[in-house]
Amino acid sequence: MAQGTQVPVETGAPSSAGRPPGRQARPGSTTTAGMIVKIAVLALVLAIAIFAAFPLIEQRQWLGLGLLVLVTAVLFWVYLSPRRIPAKYLVPGTLFLLAFQVFPVLYTMNTAFTNFGDAHRGSKQDAIQAIEGASVTKVPGSTDYRLSVATKGDPVTDDLVFLLVDPETRAAQLGTPDGLEPLAAGGLQFSAQSNITEAPGYTILSIGQAGAREEDLADFNVPTPAGAIVPAGLTRAFEGAPQRSYDQACDCIKDARTGQTWTADDHDGLFVDAKGEHLAQGWRVNVGLRNFTAVLTDPLIGRYFFRTLVWNVAFAALTVAFTFALGGCWWRSCSTTSGSGASASTGRC
Amino acid sequence: MFVTAAQAGKGPDLVMGAHDCIGNLVQNGTIDPLQLTDDTRAAFDPLAIKGVTYNGQIYGIPYAIENVVLFRNTDLVPEAPRTMEELVAKGKELKAAGKVDEIMALPVGANGDAYHMYPIYASAGAYLFGRTAEGDYDPNDLGLAKPEATRAFAKIHDLGEKGEGALKRSIAAENVTSLFTGKKTAFLLSGPWQIPDLQKSGVHYAISPIPGFQGGKEARPFVGVQAMYVASKGRFKSLAQEFATNYFIQPRVAVALYRADRRPPPLKAAFAEVSRSDPDMARIREAGRHGDIMPAIPAMATVWDPLGKAQAAVVGGAPPESTVAAAAKAIQTQIE
Numbered sequence: 001m002a003q004g005t006q007v008p009v010e011t012g013a014p015s016s017a018g019r020p021p022g023r024q025a026r027p028g029s030t031t032t033a034g035m036i037v038k039i040a041v042l043a044l045v046l047a048i049a050i051f052a053a054f055p056l057i058e059q060r061q062w063l064g065l066g067l068l069v070l071v072t073a074v075l076f077w078v079y080l081s082p083r084r085i086p087a088k089y090l091v092p093g094t095l096f097l098l099a100f101q102v103f104p105v106l107y108t109m110n111t112a113f114t115n116f117g118d119a120h121r122g123s124k125q126d127a128i129q130a131i132e133g134a135s136v137t138k139v140p141g142s143t144d145y146r147l148s149v150a151t152k153g154d155p156v157t158d159d160l161v162f163l164l165v166d167p168e169t170r171a172a173q174l175g176t177p178d179g180l181e182p183l184a185a186g187g188l189q190f191s192a193q194s195n196i197t198e199a200p201g202y203t204i205l206s207i208g209q210a211g212a213r214e215e216d217l218a219d220f221n222v223p224t225p226a227g228a229i230v231p232a233g234l235t236r237a238f239e240g241a242p243q244r245s246y247d248q249a250c251d252c253i254k255d256a257r258t259g260q261t262w263t264a265d266d267h268d269g270l271f272v273d274a275k276g277e278h279l280a281q282g283w284r285v286n287v288g289l290r291n292f293t294a295v296l297t298d299p300l301i302g303r304y305f306f307r308t309l310v311w312n313v314a315f316a317a318l319t320v321a322f323t324f325a326l327g328g329c330w331w332r333s334c335s336t337t338s339g340s341g342a343s344a345s346t347g348r349c
Numbered sequence: 350m351f352v353t354a355a356q357a358g359k360g361p362d363l364v365m366g367a368h369d370c371i372g373n374l375v376q377n378g379t380i381d382p383l384q385l386t387d388d389t390r391a392a393f394d395p396l397a398i399k400g401v402t403y404n405g406q407i408y409g410i411p412y413a414i415e416n417v418v419l420f421r422n423t424d425l426v427p428e429a430p431r432t433m434e435e436l437v438a439k440g441k442e443l444k445a446a447g448k449v450d451e452i453m454a455l456p457v458g459a460n461g462d463a464y465h466m467y468p469i470y471a472s473a474g475a476y477l478f479g480r481t482a483e484g485d486y487d488p489n490d491l492g493l494a495k496p497e498a499t500r501a502f503a504k505i506h507d508l509g510e511k512g513e514g515a516l517k518r519s520i521a522a523e524n525v526t527s528l529f530t531g532k533k534t535a536f537l538l539s540g541p542w543q544i545p546d547l548q549k550s551g552v553h554y555a556i557s558p559i560p561g562f563q564g565g566k567e568a569r570p571f572v573g574v575q576a577m578y579v580a581s582k583g584r585f586k587s588l589a590q591e592f593a594t595n596y597f598i599q600p601r602v603a604v605a606l607y608r609a610d611r612r613p614p615p616l617k618a619a620f621a622e623v624s625r626s627d628p629d630m631a632r633i634r635e636a637g638r639h640g641d642i643m644p645a646i647p648a649m650a651t652v653w654d655p656l657g658k659a660q661a662a663v664v665g666g667a668p669p670e671s672t673v674a675a676a677a678k679a680i681q682t683q684i685e
Binding site: 118119121122126127129130133134135136137138144207210211212214217218230231232233234235236238240280281300 | 352356372373375376377378381382383384386387404405406581584585586587588590591592593594595647679682683
């Protein structure tokens with residue numbers, strides 16, 4: 001890199017890949033158009049890389065980020081130099097080959113060793129969240145509150161609070177992450193449905209404003225002795241409690257009402273009770289060679305699998321054979337039709 | 350489709366669909382339960398609420414409730430038949446007189462249609478899944494493996510191509526409507542989605558419940574509920590919940606949806622309003638009054654295909670006992 005600024009700029013931009021290498025302008029020669037195209041394409045590559053980096057950093061996907069930096073660095077290293085002519089032609093094709101052929105194959109192979117499928121799509125944490133979320137029920141005899149989402153000042157940036165009204169008595173309460181406290185009745189205005197429309201010291205958020213704060217609402221609840229005040233939409237709230245919760249100590253889900261427990265079975269990716277019954281939501285686990293064993297030992301799966309396998313091989317062979325046949329008799333009006341590959345049914349849902 | 354999109358974080362905030370998808374959607378953690386006030390819950394037909402309830406939680410806001418009924422051509426058959434035997438006898442009589450070509454039109458097709466066949470299956474005393482103490486369907490109690498199912502299949506066989514000729518594989522979803530509107534048959538077993546075509550054709554028709562076998566049980570149709578669901582991972586979930594639980598439940602929304610697509614609204618107030626001008630709606634609900642809510646459990650997905658094919662085979666004359674046993678075994682293996 002000691003050559004510094006004396007390095008002449010190379011002209012072959014990747015977009016001219018259609019030309020055979022032999023016709024390429026020799027290293028050292030320069031055309032303005034070539035340089036502009038090269039700068040534009042590299043700028044685009046950098047822009048896409050920066051654009052892709054933000055979500056990766058946000059989701060802490062360090063491996064993906066490393067890969068992104070590496071690929072971008074390789075592209076710049078190859079195209080910023082007047083040499084490395086073969087790489088200039090090979091790199092784009094190789095990258096696309098990796099992205100569209102090699103990675104899908106590796107991903108499919110990886111999936112083949114898991115129990116991926118209905119009820120086993122996400123992580124164990126996802127399953128726990130879904131089980132707990134699906135078990136939130138209204139605390140018996142509790143109030144159906146009318147809700148107004150509010151802040152102490154700015155509707156976009158300030159912390160949210162819930163202004164809650166019992167529609168029967170119009171008694172108002174303030175709900176914060178610290179709990180419930182009474183709200184002074186002075187100066188309160190109500191809608192026909194008993195929602196607070198004006199409260200001194202608070203800014204009431206419109207439906208649109210409240211809806212835009214989904215991220216804050218998702219984590220917001222007001223703890224109560226029996227559970228928490230949870231919003232049902234943006235104008236109503238109820239006191240709910242999850243009936244089922246995960247207990248780290250026993251690695252199980254407990255039902256607060258019945259006392260029943262479902263213990264995590266990391267072999268199958270399910271929560272299973274003493275009778276062997278499992279909860280609907282499971283997670284994805286590695287099952288080793290189990291899928292492959294099933295193909296060979298389960299006649300039902302085997303029949304469908306081998307039928308598909310035979311057809312896939314036949315399809316590939318026939319496609320080649322027909323292409324040759326077509327090429328062989330191309331001067332005649334010779335036509336052939338071929339069917340599509342085996343298609344997987346994905347169900348109506 | 351929705352499950353895949355939701356998993357990738359690119360799903361919609363609200364989903365509409367038949368209630369029998371709920372099991373699959375919940376299993377994959379893609380929809381959330383909704384909290385309805387007691388008043389809201391009471392405003393709906395209880396059967397519709399039952400349809401959208403899964404594991405004790407309400408997951409959807411119903412906007413249509415539908416079931417299969419018997420349409421009859423009133424020019425040919427002024428009085429509704431009281432039993433399946435009466436229906437078949439009347440159909441044969443009309444056929445012998447050269448007034449129609451087919452005894453009745455119930456879609457079977459090459460792969461069968463377990464949904465439309467269900468009332469006949471149920472009337473013969475069979476069931477698909479038993480019920481738990483809470484009244485939910487129990488995937489461990491497969492009715493197809495019981496002797497009643499064999500008897501029901503024998504009844505289907507007797508109505509089929511080797512018997513009365515009332516059920517035929519050549520009659521399928523594609524041609525039932527034209528058979529009835531073209532006056533080639535006096536009886537059509539189908540649902541409210543046929544009404545626009547029937548009205549357009551000008552055939553005089555009446556709606557009545559599907560008659561059961563003499564001395565058998567009621568011919569209970571499957572009751573399906575169309576509903577709106579809130580996605581678990583939607584970007585504007587609170588807003589979606591607000592829309593579903595506070596706006597979508599309003600009678601004028603239900604009436605507007607009825608105008609766009611003539612199916613009975615499950616919201617009582619809306620149903621009362623549309624029934625005043627459209628007596629068909631009340632007759633459809635009456636025919637489904639004792640119907641069985643379609644099972645929403647994931648196991649149901651494994652039933653449709655083998656059951657339909659087994660029924661088509663028996664309609665074509667296959668022996669009922671071995672056919673039903675093979676179907677039961679195939680479904681049992683898949684459930685496990």
